[in-house]
Amino acid sequence: MLLTAYDGAILGPIAKLLGWVMNGVYYLMDQIGIGNVGLSIIIFTIIIYLLLFPLTYKQQKFSKLSQKMQPELNAINKKYQGKKDQASMMAMQQETQAVYEKYGVSMMGSCVQMLIQMPLLFALYRVFMNVPAYxxxxxxxxxxxxxxxxxxxxxxxxxxxxxxxxxxxxxxxxxxxxxxxxxxxxxxxxxxxxxxxxxxxxxxxxxxxxxxxxxxxxxxxxxxxxxxxxxxxxxxxxxxSDTPLHVITSSFSAGAYLMVIAALLVPIISYLTQVLNIKLMPQATASGNDQSDAMAQQMKMMNRMMPLFSLVMCFTVPVGLGIYWIAGAVVRVVQQYFLNKHFEKMNLEDIIKKNQEKAKKKREKMGIAENQISNAAKMNTRQMVDANKKQLSSAEKELEIEKANAAKSKAKAGSMSAKANMVREFNERNNRK
Missing domain, CATH: 1.10.533 (Death Domain, Fas)
Incomplete structure (x- = not known):
């Protein structure tokens, strides 16, 4: 059975594991007399998204905390805007890290959750594209x-x-x-x-x-x-196994107009459910940082294009894959709705306080090592600042000499500066001779 399964080095083993679960779902349904692949896909999709819910929750929680600390991050970005020297960039990084530590979240944010979820979802796609293999x-x-x-x-x-x-x-x-x-x-x-x-x-x-x-x-x-x-x-x-486009053309020629409508509903429902899912998702706001705002604009563009992509693709892929897209979008909509209600009632200040306590305990476990790293970073910053002060251009050196000469010319009579000026003028007259 496994010879026709996807054999990729990363997604292959994951797809086989998911296929084993899918096989179990179909077997149980077949035992109770309702063996149906479409219904099995829906139930299996629900199971997978429920298993992924803890990761989804952490990701959404990070998004809420990110919105809370965004004003402080924007202030730091504005403070160092246009400053490209190494000292300023390191100082900006340290202040940004301090904000993240204050709220008790990692700068990597939801990246870890995404890295775990994406292979699972891609492997799930492989299972549905070749059901008999699993x-x-x-x-x-x-x-x-x-x-x-x-x-x-x-x-x-x-x-x-x-x-x-x-x-x-x-x-x-x-x-x-x-x-x-x-x-x-x-x-x-x-x-x-x-x-x-x-x-x-x-x-x-x-x-x-x-x-x-x-x-x-x-x-x-x-x-x-x-x-x-x-x-x-x-x-x-x-x-x-048919595509909606084939069902539409064959049913229309046969006069089965109800089947034409049913086939049209697959891509349409897929589009609408994904649009609704995106509407419920937390949306990025303007931050005042050009790079962040550009990324936010790209994300908005992707949010507009992905449902359209689903609408077009659903006409040419098997109906079973369209069922998977719809089932996944519906599950995400339900999850997102209740997550939004949950986070509206949640006291973020308590969460921030707990996160800060966790971060503090983590720093205490790190002990001296963390202090050494912090001191080394500060020392490197001071060294760079001192080095920048020492590295003067030739024009700046001439300007400093002229300032010194001007100060000497204003020296009081009988002072050491005045006597030094007399010696300098004597030497200059002899040199001219």
Whole structure:
């Protein structure tokens, strides 16, 4: 089963773990008589987002604290605006660090949470793009005899002479994207069988008709498999392996206008749920810092573009992937709504105080090492300031000499400065001679 799964070094193991959970969800639902891939995707998505909720909570908490301390950070940015010397930059960094320590949060903020969440979500995408590789119950529909047939669909295809070229032509004609062996020329029969499952699972209804034309002797096996797979893949009358665009065109030509509306709702609902999710998210405000404001503008642009991207893409990807996007957006909307209510009632001052106590205990554990680092940083700053004072240009040196000469010329009679001036004038007259 694992041969057709995504085998990336990082996402591969994560996808296999998530696939194991997805397989468990489908198995339990199948045991109670409601084995359906679309419904399994929704339940599985809810489970994953609930598991990620602690990370989401920490991320949202950091956003609220960031808004609270933003005025102090803006004041520091304004104080050092335009100052590019090393001493000023180090001083700005120290003051900024002090603000973060005051509120008891890390300068890395939610980066750690994002670094953990992103691989999980990308791996989840891999699972939904190739369900039979991870859900054994779905794969068995292709590899075990169905409907009283003596052989399975996969075994029947592999027993047909020249099936490699036939399947390769179908992949090219139907424009099916699959992995890892779309040309069916490897020597491992298990890998070839897995590739046949990958290709046939991703076929839409017209693809199954093409499969019947390509293997007329397997008409019974193909019909039985398609009927069973269509049943478990059925979601509001749509096959989740079909794209909404295919459902719209085929249903419109057949006069099934309700199916056209159902297919249109997939990208539309995906767009609306993501827009609502972004509306509920904490939004970045103007900080007075050019770099921060530029990043905030880029984020706003991405927030506008991502729902549109989802709207367009949902027409051309399988319905099952659209269900995943919608389910994920709905779960995030619900989470965000209750998080916003929670943070509105929360006393941020108490949180800041607790964070400061934690930071203080952490500094106490660091002990001398932290003091040494702080002293070294201050010493380096003083050394740079002194070095800057010593590094005078030639023009500045001449100006200092002229100031000194002017001060000497105003010296009182009989003073040491006046006598020094007399010696200097005597030497200058002799030199001219």
């Amino acid at each position: 859900v054994s119950g779905i794969k068995n529909l292709f590899t075990q005899p169905l409907g009283g047939n003596a052989t399975s669909l996969v075994d029947g295809i592999m027993a047909t002479e020249g099936y490699q070229d036939t399947m390769t032509n179908l992949v090219s004609t139907l424009k099916i994207t699959t992995q890892p062996v779309a040309n069916f020329t490897v020597s491992d029969p298990t890998a070839i069988a897995n590739s046949i499952v990958d290709v046939t699972y991703k076929m839409n209804s017209s693809g199954w008709d093409a499969l019947k034309d390509a293997f007329p002797a397997l008409s019974s096996e193909i019909s039985s498999t398609y009927e069973t797979v269509s049943h478990v893949n059925n979601f509001f009358g749509m096959n989740i």
